């Protein structure tokens with residue numbers, strides 16, 4: 001192709017693009033008029049039926065398979081942008097997506113009753129002490145679910161639950177519990193976790209046959225433990241329970257993976273310090289309350305939603321964040337019980353519930369996804 005031809009074609013493209021922009025602007029103005037109608041009548045922004053008809057009709061105008069796909073993508077994008085514009089107009093009219101959370105200056109902790117899972121000396125206990133300080137009323141329960149029940153019923157003001165570890169990833173059971181109970185995340189605290197190998201005062205590493213701990217702790221120390229293949233690894237409900245078991249059983253062939261605090265608490269010997277392979281091993285704990293409150297200066301919004309098992313649905317939902325300039329910091333998916341191959345997504349994004357961009361994004365996700373819940377702003 002000659003240089004001159006290229007310039008000519010580009011000139012023609014420029015002319016077409018100018019026309020597209022003019023038409024696009026006209027289309028967006030009409031979309032704004034639809035928004036006014038929807039504000040007056042209370043109709044939702046997202047009209048799935050209408051969008052499907054639109055895609056059918058515009059793809060019907062072209063013959064080629066590639067062009068059908070291209071036209072479908074183009075109009076899906078245009079209608080997505082059109083919806084975001086409508087959400088923006090609605091927010092300006094004061095129709096907010098999520099306004100049932102109450103902002104507070106600080107999370108009230110005076111006389112707080114705080115529940116954690118496990119026993120004294122467990123990492124959850126350490127996280128609770130780290131966040132609340134030692135002068136609060138702490139108590140412990142056997143399972144994470146028990147802790148959720150204590151908060152939902154109001155017997156405890158707050159629960160402290162691990163949600164993510166920097167080397168082993170999400171604590172998935174607790175994501176499922178967030179769905180099952182009406183508790184909200186009001187804060188988080190990061191605990192640096194350093195595991196030790198603990199045995200009876202007269203134990204020595206050569207005699208060890210069995211190691212007990214929480215499955216996450218065993219995973220976090222897998223490089224060290226797998227170098228000692230003759231040790232049987234057994235999971236128990238938490239690291240401090242493992243330490244307690246060693247002292248109660250009195251068997252020098254048994255060891256626990258737990259904190260050095262647990263060693264002091266239960267009178268065990270540290271056979272080896274810091275056996276976790278990731279030396280900056282950190283666990284993120286969430287603080288839960290049954291009140292829908294958030295700190296005025298909160299910076300992270302956690303939500304969950306479900307999507308139909310269809311191509312492009314996650315892409316479209318996430319566009320609610322992209323078009324509102326919101327940065328997503330975490331995404332996890334969990335199977336929906338009883339609905340094979342359908343998933344619930346957990347997303348953390350930067351922002352505060354009082355910001356219009358967050359309100360727009362939430363309104364879009366609420367309308368376009370299924371069962372959206374705001375889990376907290378902290």
Ligand SMILES: O=C(O)C(=O)C[C@]1(C(=O)O)C=C[C@@H](O)C=C1
Nearest residue numbers: 034045046047050051079082083
């Ligand atoms: O027809 C509507 O109800 C509109 O709001 C317009 C429009 C579009 O841009 O075409 C936008 C959002 C709806 O989901 C469907 C279509």
